[in-house]
Amino acid sequence: MALSGARTLVIGAGIIGRSTAYFLARQGVQVVLLDEGIGTGSPTSRASLGVLTHCNGGDNPYAQLFRDGHALHARLAHDLAEDVGADVGWRPRGGIELFADPAQLEEVWHFNRRRGCRVERLDERAWRAAEPALVGGGEGLYFADDHRVDPLKLGAALWAAARRQGASAAWGECVWRIAQAGEAVEVATNQGIHRADFAVLAAGAWTGGLAAQLGAQVALRPVRGQQARFAGAPLRHLVRINGRHFIPTSGETIVGSTVEEVGFRLATTRAAAAEFAAEVRSAFGRCLPLSRQQAGLRPKPRGGRPLIGPLTNAPRVFVASGHYKNGVLLGPITGQIVARWIAEGTPGRDMRCFAPER
Ligand SMILES: Cc1cc2nc3c(=O)[nH]c(=O)nc-3n(C[C@H](O)[C@H](O)[C@H](O)COP(=O)(O)OP(=O)(O)OC[C@H]3O[C@@H](n4cnc5c(N)ncnc54)[C@H](O)[C@@H]3O)c2cc1C
Numbered sequence: 001m002a003l004s005g006a007r008t009l010v011i012g013a014g015i016i017g018r019s020t021a022y023f024l025a026r027q028g029v030q031v032v033l034l035d036e037g038i039g040t041g042s043p044t045s046r047a048s049l050g051v052l053t054h055c056n057g058g059d060n061p062y063a064q065l066f067r068d069g070h071a072l073h074a075r076l077a078h079d080l081a082e083d084v085g086a087d088v089g090w091r092p093r094g095g096i097e098l099f100a101d102p103a104q105l106e107e108v109w110h111f112n113r114r115r116g117c118r119v120e121r122l123d124e125r126a127w128r129a130a131e132p133a134l135v136g137g138g139e140g141l142y143f144a145d146d147h148r149v150d151p152l153k154l155g156a157a158l159w160a161a162a163r164r165q166g167a168s169a170a171w172g173e174c175v176w177r178i179a180q181a182g183e184a185v186e187v188a189t190n191q192g193i194h195r196a197d198f199a200v201l202a203a204g205a206w207t208g209g210l211a212a213q214l215g216a217q218v219a220l221r222p223v224r225g226q227q228a229r230f231a232g233a234p235l236r237h238l239v240r241i242n243g244r245h246f247i248p249t250s251g252e253t254i255v256g257s258t259v260e261e262v263g264f265r266l267a268t269t270r271a272a273a274a275e276f277a278a279e280v281r282s283a284f285g286r287c288l289p290l291s292r293q294q295a296g297l298r299p300k301p302r303g304g305r306p307l308i309g310p311l312t313n314a315p316r317v318f319v320a321s322g323h324y325k326n327g328v329l330l331g332p333i334t335g336q337i338v339a340r341w342i343a344e345g346t347p348g349r350d351m352r353c354f355a356p357e358r
Pocket of ligand 1: 011012013014015016017034035036037041042043044045046047048049050051052173174175176202203204205206207224225226227256257258295296297298299320321322323324325326327328329330
């Protein structure tokens, strides 16, 4: 395989497609990033909270991918600031989790200690000093390795840097058909035909449908997630209460997310907005005005692990999807691996357990 100068079509301009385009362009590969949208970012990647959650010390390939993906964000934020002058909002804020049920706190504490995660106990006085805006009682946990990046800024900066290295885009093109013909991949869209040496299917929850055209079974389904933004940012850390995240960002608090099995329905609901508003009231003892609500479709793979690698019967077509709740965390490392796989012919690590057809 290989080849600097090879032409690669990346299908899907969510966080995975943009990361892949960025790292391919850095490897000297000619990239065309193709999406049916108009270039403002996919709804799912835009809806993401951007939490880079703490990881564990396990040595299986998924734990390693998670750990390396988490670490890559700090370097990438630095590189993108140098390359295109962008602040992608990467902040090592640390996370505080509060529990109504002491037995649940014990369980989470022991689970994270066992798997080598950095976690500290916080009594009520300690977390109140750290987060004076919160009301309520009980104990909490502190996770030093909970970080955050702004998904929208990250996506924009990755694409700006890829373009700077020569990548181009085909916006407003919906892929209808894809086939591998000998050494080439042919992709038909509503606008015409693209031919390339390689293609990367980074179409989020729609990836399985595209892979099926090549006779591959890539098992993915959409799981809707909603979040809402409230005016006012009284928090300093990433806070989690009863499984719900409260994320401070410039002038706002993002609250999320729901987990809903509703197929490809992307609409937001009043019920979710009311639930988030009630949770804000309960966390802060007062209401904050709702400013915006968003929804996305997380690509959930069968078997839990992301789907990354070439298709068996079409080895010039790579899948990069199935990151479910961690697509922002794992997007850059996925892009780095796929780019190396295409440009150098090797992923540089053991990727067997991420094989897309399983
Ligand atoms: C509410 C919510 C909160 C989340 N919070 C976090 C978090 O805190 N941390 C984290 O790491 N992750 C989080 N996630 C998960 C993360 O957002 C996803 O895993 C990630 O965005 C998936 O990115 P993607 O590039 O695979 O897919 P997408 O973002 O869905 O992008 C796929 C792209 O493919 C395009 N496409 C599809 N089919 C075609 C076609 N036939 N032709 C052309 N283009 C096509 C679409 O237009 C789209 O732009 C959250 C998700 C949601 C919904």
